[in-house]
Amino acid sequence: MLWLIQLLFPLALLLWLAFLPARHMPTRIFQSFGIAAILLGLHLAGLWITPPWWTPWIYWGLFAIAVSRVWRMQTRPDFAAVDYALILFWAGLSGFGGWVSMQALDARTPPPGEIVDLAAPLVAGRYYVTNGGSREIVSSHLRTLPRATIGQRNYWGQSYGVDITAMNRWGLMASEPTMVLAPCAGRVVRAHSGEADGGPVDLTSPTARAGNYALIRCGHFDILLAHFRKGSLPVAPGDLVRQGQPIGALGNSGASDMPHLHIHAQRPGTAAAPFSGKPVPMRIDGRYLVRGDML
Ligand SMILES: [Zn+2]
Structure with missing residues (x-):
């Protein structure tokens, strides 16, 4: 699905522009805007790990080549019936791409209220944020915010x-x-x-989705670090940890479809549902992280 949306769809649009540009100049302008809006939406809201983060920059390069090519091509002065349909179609794509882009940009503003400042939770390296931000379009975590179901309440x-x-x-x-x-x-x-990486997960359990995890109380807040590799946890409940101390290895345990670290801050939950406390946004090394950010 990701490949279809982030690879085949933009390439098909770029080929369309390069080899079948609209004959009528205003229609061609709508076509170029529609494709640019879709590329921007995909760039800002897409999950760029496979294909990687630099893929959208290749699209922008191809877009620039296609636009400079079709700009010089002959246009037809008359406005055919098909142009009405095409202009409507491209205007629709422009609107959709613009709407996605606006949401992705809006997700960079943290929710109002308290915010926790944390240090980097990983050793120095190259990292990509796959979920994060204050809109669901860039962070699937927000699905638990409504607290309508027992699952949402357990993982609020x-x-x-x-x-x-x-x-x-x-x-x-x-x-x-x-x-x-x-x-x-x-x-x-x-x-x-x-828990083994990729092992079965009891989705009704209030903690199993986290796989192997450590919940650390720092001041008034609980910080969850989850999906560790099996057997990699050197800490136990009651242990005091200092900032920067190794507490496990990045893994794929629990409800996780790729090796990654999940981190969140919350007010303490209950004994039965420790992840049910009030969610609190975080800054990591001073940054409010959103999908697509790199560390
Ligand atoms: Zn997560």
Whole structure:
């Protein structure tokens, strides 16, 4: 699905512009705007890990080549019936691309209220934010914000969470082990290990989606770090951790479809549902992270 939306769809639009440009100049302008709006929306809201983050820049290069080519091509002065349909179609795409882009930009503003400042939760390296921000279009975590279902209530605390995955030098997902660090000094209130990467997940459990995890209480806030690799947790409940201390290895346990670190801040939850506390947005190294950001 991702390949279809982020690879085949933009390439088809670019080929259309390059080889079948609208004959009528105003229609051709609408066509160019429509394609630019879609490229911008995909660039800002897309999940660029496979294909990698630099793919949209290739699209912009191809777009510039296509536009400069069709600009010089012959146009037809008359306005045919098909131009009405085409202008409507391209105007629709412009509107959709613009709407997606506006939401992705709006997601960069943190929700109002308190915000937690944390240190980097990973050793120095190349990282890509796959989920984060204050709009659902760039962060699937916001699905738990409404608290309408028991699942949403159990995981309310994760609503302003961020998912971070490691990249190799090409911008593709890295496979080397990566250490997760405590992003603040505090006490481990809960820890869980022993889940295999990609193992079965009890979706009705109030904690199983996190896989192997550590929940650290730093001041008034609980910080969850989740999806660790099996057997990589050196900490146990009650342990004091200092900021920057290794607390596990990045993995794919729990409800996770690629190796990544999930991190979120919340007010403490209940004993039965420790991730049900009020979600609190975070800044990591001073940045409010949104999908597409790199560390
Ligand atoms: Zn997550």
